[in-house]
Amino acid sequence: MRIGLPRAETLQGGSLRTLLVTVLLSVLMFQLLRTVGLRAFSMASETYTSGTHSAAFVTCPNDTVAKDLARGIVEKKLAACVNIVPAIKSIYEWQGKIEEDSEVLLMIKTRSSKVPALAEYVRSNHPYEVAEVISLPIDQGNPPYLKWIGDTVPE
Numbered sequence: 001m002r003i004g005l006p007r008a009e010t011l012q013g014g015s016l017r018t019l020l021v022t023v024l025l026s027v028l029m030f031q032l033l034r035t036v037g038l039r040a041f042s043m044a045s046e047t048y049t050s051g052t053h054s055a056a057f058v059t060c061p062n063d064t065v066a067k068d069l070a071r072g073i074v075e076k077k078l079a080a081c082v083n084i085v086p087a088i089k090s091i092y093e094w095q096g097k098i099e100e101d102s103e104v105l106l107m108i109k110t111r112s113s114k115v116p117a118l119a120e121y122v123r124s125n126h127p128y129e130v131a132e133v134i135s136l137p138i139d140q141g142n143p144p145y146l147k148w149i150g151d152t153v154p155e
Helices: 013-045 063-075 112-125 143-152
Strands: 053-060 081-094 097-111 134-137
Touching: 053 063, 053 112, 053 143, 063 081, 063 097, 063 112, 097 112, 097 143, 112 134
Parallel strands: none
Antiparallel strands: 053 097, 053 134, 081 097
16 A cells, blocks of 8 residues: 555646646745734734823933933833834924934833823933923734733733
């Protein structure tokens, strides 16, 4: 008894081509179908309500202030993660004059319900007279990442 593919001599030309194309497409499509399936399962098994979390932005005068604020924000559970983006250029009007400064940007991922406490923390610990604290609700994202934010930052 023999199990497996039939011998090439027993297949006609069209049948052999069909078999080879089928095997080739199956091999090539497996990874794509696996990836799509896993992504669909992940999205179906995790639920997220748009706007539950926010991305907040804070500008800082230098790396030292940025690192100190970022560490304090995470330690106080006001955010799950703070990215420090160096070397941004800000052009703005302040006290009637156009100013241009090098700054550092904090990108903060948190619960939307924590934004008022986050803003208060930044105002209390930031050297600027008027600290920038703005936030945007997160509409969509990677479900496991959004879950991690929720698990890390208490209500």
